[in-house]
Amino acid sequence: MTVRHMLTDLDLAPxxxxxxxxxxxxxxxxxxxxxxxxxPQTAAVxxxxxxxxxxxxxxxxxxxxxxxxxxxxxxxAQLGHKESIADTARVMDRQVGLIIWRTxxxxxxxxxxxxxxxxxxxxxxxxxxxxxLLADLLTVREHLSATGRGGLPGTSLAxxxxxxxxxxxxxxxAGANAGMDVRIAGPDGHLxxxxxxxxxxxxxxxxxxxxxxxxDPAAALQGADVVATDTWVSMGQEEQKDERxxxxxxxxxxxxxxxxxxADAAVLHxxxxxxxxxxxxxxxxGPQSLVWDEAENRLHVQKALMAxxxxxxxxxxxxxxxxxxxxxxx
Numbered sequence: 501m502t503v504r505h506m507l508t509d510l511d512l513a514p515x516x517x518x519x520x521x522x523x524x525x526x527x528x529x530x531x532x533x534x535x536x537x538x539x540p541q542t543a544a545v546x547x548x549x550x551x552x553x554x555x556x557x558x559x560x561x562x563x564x565x566x567x568x569x570x571x572x573x574x575x576x577a578q579l580g581h582k583e584s585i586a587d588t589a590r591v592m593d594r595q596v597g598l599i600i601w602r603t604x605x606x607x608x609x610x611x612x613x614x615x616x617x618x619x620x621x622x623x624x625x626x627x628x629x630x631x632x633l634l635a636d637l638l639t640v641r642e643h644l645s646a647t648g649r650g651g652l653p654g655t656s657l658a659x660x661x662x663x664x665x666x667x668x669x670x671x672x673x674a675g676a677n678a679g680m681d682v683r684i685a686g687p688d689g690h691l692x693x694x695x696x697x698x699x700x701x702x703x704x705x706x707x708x709x710x711x712x713x714x715x716d717p718a719a720a721l722q723g724a725d726v727v728a729t730d731t732w733v734s735m736g737q738e739e740q741k742d743e744r745x746x747x748x749x750x751x752x753x754x755x756x757x758x759x760x761x762x763a764d765a766a767v768l769h770x771x772x773x774x775x776x777x778x779x780x781x782x783x784x785x786g787p788q789s790l791v792w793d794e795a796e797n798r799l800h801v802q803k804a805l806m807a808x809x810x811x812x813x814x815x816x817x818x819x820x821x822x823x824x825x826x827x828x829x830x
Contacts, residue, residue, distance in 0.1 A: 503617060505621070508630060520801070522827065525638065527803050535566035536811075536816055542570050543600060544570045544572060596618060599616055601623060604625065605625065619810065627669055628670050633671065633673075639797050642797075653707070654680070654681060655726065656681040656725045656726070657675055657681070659720075660753055667728075672692060680709050681710040686748070717757065724765055727753055731777070732774075748778065751778075758788065
């Protein structure tokens with residue numbers, strides 16, 4: 501059986517995406533029902549970039565699944581300099597049940613997956629943040645259910661700010677995969693690459709979703725059910741801070757911007773947030789903000805994803821298989 505990995509948002513087919521979200525909701529209600537890493541098996545969590553939510557949610561999730569997290573911090577392994585990625589994969593897959601990696605270039609994750617006999621999960625790269633989008637989609641689905649407005653297909657989501665980063669890419673791909681109306685707004689020169697737009701449009705054509713790329717924040721926000729943003733100054737861009745603050749100023753999520761969205765629009769931010777920059781305090785700390793639910797949901801979706809990948813890769817026992825199949829149908 502082919503080993504399944506999660507390297508980009510499109511590594512899940514549309515029906516698989518909804519099954520994983522169902523399983524996440526089930527695990528949120530029943531945190532310890534599925535023990536896919538019972539043994540305990542070890543799951544390696546590798547950090548080339550610093551982290552709070554990724555570190556905590558994966559470590560806690562692995563433990564809740566009955567496993568033992570092996571946290572490898574920057575500089576603690578020979579990965580990629582003294583030892584090749586391929587050789588590292590060949591060593592690790594004999595000793596761990598999962599490899600989770602927060603790194604820079606996407607090709608590093610792809611090389612790891614090509615040589616690994618256990619699932620590899622992208623915990624963030626320069627190009628994509630698929631685990632965050634699973635959390636965001638679960639959060640939006642919960643919000644829609646609580647307000648009696650159905651499911652993800654057809655729901656409109658506006659993303660404002662740096663539209664050339666990994667979060668914008670993942671909103672495009674994951675939103676299209678879920679059949680959503682995704683609107684990305686950023687200034688010229690900071691919009692998604694055409695290859696990402698093309699992939700999103702192709703998936704949207706199959707799911708009934710819709711993709712809009714614009715430089716007009718008001719147009720993106722018009723009647724939006726969900727408003728999302730991300731930091732304007734990512735890791736490695738600190739020296740550009742003043743320039744980027746000026747460049748993205750018109751894309752701040754503030755009270756005026758929210759007036760263009762639906763009256764009960766939800767606000768998302770993957771955190772860390774810089775109040776007064778990409779979002780104002782009154783918005784992120786206000787009643788429409790779902791950022792704390794969003795942060796918590798990293799735990800639940802990652803547990804679901806880990807268990808699901810093990811089952812799909814034929815690396816789980818029969819009890820886990822049955823529990824996962826039951827959970828993804830709920």
